[in-house]
Amino acid sequence: MTSKETKIEERIVVPGEFIANAKTVTPGKGTYVQDDRIYSLYLGHLRFDAEKSVVYVEPFKEIIYPKRGDLVLAEVISSGNTIASLKIWFLIRSISNKEIIFSPLNKPFSGTIHISQLGTRTESINKLIKTGDKVLGVITTDYTLPLSISIASKELGVVAANCSRCGAPLIKKGRLFCLTCNKPDIRKISSLYDYEKFNGIFRIYKPKQYITMEVE
Numbered sequence: 001m002t003s004k005e006t007k008i009e010e011r012i013v014v015p016g017e018f019i020a021n022a023k024t025v026t027p028g029k030g031t032y033v034q035d036d037r038i039y040s041l042y043l044g045h046l047r048f049d050a051e052k053s054v055v056y057v058e059p060f061k062e063i064i065y066p067k068r069g070d071l072v073l074a075e076v077i078s079s080g081n082t083i084a085s086l087k088i089w090f091l092i093r094s095i096s097n098k099e100i101i102f103s104p105l106n107k108p109f110s111g112t113i114h115i116s117q118l119g120t121r122t123e124s125i126n127k128l129i130k131t132g133d134k135v136l137g138v139i140t141t142d143y144t145l146p147l148s149i150s151i152a153s154k155e156l157g158v159v160a161a162n163c164s165r166c167g168a169p170l171i172k173k174g175r176l177f178c179l180t181c182n183k184p185d186i187r188k189i190s191s192l193y194d195y196e197k198f199n200g201i202f203r204i205y206k207p208k209q210y211i212t213m214e215v216e
């Protein structure tokens, strides 16, 4: 391995951005490795220690506080008659056809969806949003906790969900459907529903974010 010849350009990186092959440099703080490829865990500055051949990412220090109008990705903690409680884990910076640019928050924020913010009528919110669902929503309040979230538009709502009977990932066939139970499992879904994509964000970034916080 001729690591001295490897040169990494220092720059600003976003979460999930490819940095280098793990066979050529050593992954340091603020990175993660998947299939021998090093990616950034944070939005921040990519640094390269050429002597040790280590790459690391220094996250931007300012505390990001979700505010009115921000798109967020959240996980449902509980769902009752009129209110669902969520933990907001990610701020969404933009979504295109193939790509979601997002920032993991330094810590999760508490959020709620009121039954009036579903964009559809139901007798009980837990018929359309269930514990464990991943939800794309928009913040409607400023600086009051829990933050109020609305999912009252076509693009907003559940973006990844598991079957409430057997736990299998639900696929979108017009409405959500469980191939194992061979039954629909109804939610207020987003037009962007994509189990792999959105569940993957939680699977990759959420636990590592926690671990990093606990170590520091």
Ligand SMILES: [Zn+2]
Pocket (backbone or CB within 6 Å): 163, 164, 165, 166, 167, 168, 178, 179, 180, 181, 182
């Ligand atoms: Zn099922």
